[in-house]
Amino acid sequence: MEPSAYLLLSGILFGIGVVGVVVRKNALIILMSVEIMLNGVNVAFIAVGSHLGDATGSVFAFMVMTVAAAEAAVGLAILIAIFRLKETVDITELSVLKW
């Protein structure tokens, strides 16, 4: 099985995620974009793993999903805390770490 199509899909997903992280101002959207990046990588793992007949790729994908779930939980919790404090999730207004 030729993995190039899957890898292309993976690259596209990753690229969408990157653009989302860089250009969007809403922290919730940025978190979602990070999830898209992670899933793009997952596609690549599974495709290459299947191509090589090696289960390690799939195992890694599960691993990434687990971490992503935890990351999403922590990230959302932080967002809620920030929102309660600042009444906004616009990252341009969250610049207290400035010099």
Added chain:
Amino acid sequence: MVSGVLDFLWLVPALPLLGVILNGAVALFAERPLLLAEESHAPAPYRKLVAFIGPAVVGGAFVVALLSMLELAARSAHDRLFVQVLFPWIEAGGFSAAAALQLDPLSSVMILVVTGVGFLIHVYSVGYMSHEKAFARYFVYLNLFTFAMLILVLGSNYLLMFVGWEGVGLCSYLLIGYWYEKKSASDAGKKAFIVNRIGDFGFILGLFLLFWTFGTVNYTEVFARIPLLSASGTLTPAIATAITLLFFLGAVGKSAQIPLYVWLPDAMEGPTPVSALIHAATMVTAGVYMVARSNALYLLSPVSMGVVAAVGAATAIFSATIGITQNDIKRVLAYSTVSQLGYMFLACGVGAFTAGIFHLMTHAFFKALLFLGSGSVIHALSGEQDMRKMGSLKKHLPITFTTMFIATLAIAGIPGLSGFFSKDEILWKAFSSVHGHLILWAIGTLAAGVTAFYMFRLVFMTFFGESRMEPQVEKHVHESPYSMTVPLMLLAVLSVVGGWVGIPAVLGGYNYFEAWLAPVFGHGAEGAAAHGGGHAPVALELGLMAGSVAVALCGIGLAWYLYRVRTGKPKEIAEAMPGLYDVVLNKYYVDEIYDILIVRRIRDGSVWLWQAFDAMFIDGIVNGVAAVVRGAGDAVRRLQTGMVGNYAFSLLLGAVFIVGYILIR
């Protein structure tokens, strides 16, 4: 090692140390709280204890020293060397120095002088210092000083001598600055310490050079290796000259010779018994002792011998002339001490080490007596030291007058008294020794005349004539208590008989002193000089002797004429040549010259170092580094925008760079 009494030699320094500990405990735990509280002036009960311990430990040390000397004398002349190793002190590689005491004829004379005269001064101090509040502190210093001095003269190696050397330096600072509330006293203490430090610098360099050359610092080993190392070429005359001149620099500082004598006259700020102990009997003689101890080294270097003799002679005449014009009774004695120390170095410089040590001993007797006598005068006059405000004290202070008069006769060189024999031996050796010179003899004789003049000037101004005392002072004039007069009387006896151990053969006596010290000095030119002296015409020696007595009598006569017969004359003379008189009165402006040439130069240099080097260069480096870091921080902190998007973007850029790098590579 069974040696009887000698096994207890360690007690000699240990007893004063015990006194330091006991008196120190009293001073710390009983006296200090009392002084800090500044409560009643009632005599504290511990005073009697201190007044007993202080002199008793030194007296005990004297007894042990005397017994040890007798034990030593019982041995045959070549066996008179006893070394007691207390404990190994420094063992480092090839270097080893033990804390060991060495008793030989030379050190036995020294410990007897130190403990004997020191004991009398301790007893005297009990009376003299009875009005002082810090009584225990005084005796702690005094005992500590005695301990350090005994270590200096008893140590069996140069390093231990250096320890004692520094110890007496420290104690002189403490004792001169005893009245530290008085600025002049604490200044004088500092001056003594700093000037001594210059000399110590020479001593320690000489010590390094000595160890580098000989590989050891023990006296016996050093002197034993001299012939071998000279033969093998390791010990060239140049090295011997360097070592001895460096040592002599130390001696010049400690024994107050030109050019480092300036601290001693100022040191008169200390209590008078301290002047007697430090500046007459013990510490200042350390330099003479060191030169005499190193006689085998000095004899290797004619240059050093010449320097020692020249410096000694120059100091003898130079400070004697200053003594003429001084009006402070203690300052006259101070310059007299400097002058007499010059004699001792003159003796060492012409190879007459025995005569130098002989004069050291007799000088310790009569100069300690003079200082203590002047202290008695000052005590009687409630602290007055200006001789212009004294006079006619003969009838008020009969014991003080009699004893001081004897000492004055002794220092003036009147035949039969101790000073005559020792001074005359020095002058004779300066004339007859192979190292001697006619000029040295002439200077010495002239200085003897000047000495007789200024000493009798002191006596006439103080004890004779009309009273010039302040009325309220005159009412309280009283003879001193027995604790002060008894030491005076004992020292007076010593001043008379002390010279009888060294009556020259030409006067029909036998020089026991020379025979006693022969094992230490015998291997040098001393023997040759004595040999040559034996061949010199007896008439010449007697003639020179008569000459020096005549010069001394001239000095006395002149003093009699100027200060008893024509009392207005000194003032006329002073007014007739104001320039010269002022120069001498102001001590040749040496202090001022040192101030301009050295002190201010150093201070200016320090100011330059502070302002130009430290403030600009060193601080510039430190501040420059800080400024660079701060500037860099200022520039770079702009990157911290606080915008999450920017961080995410730079993260992306970084990732792209890394991936790009891997791909392109």
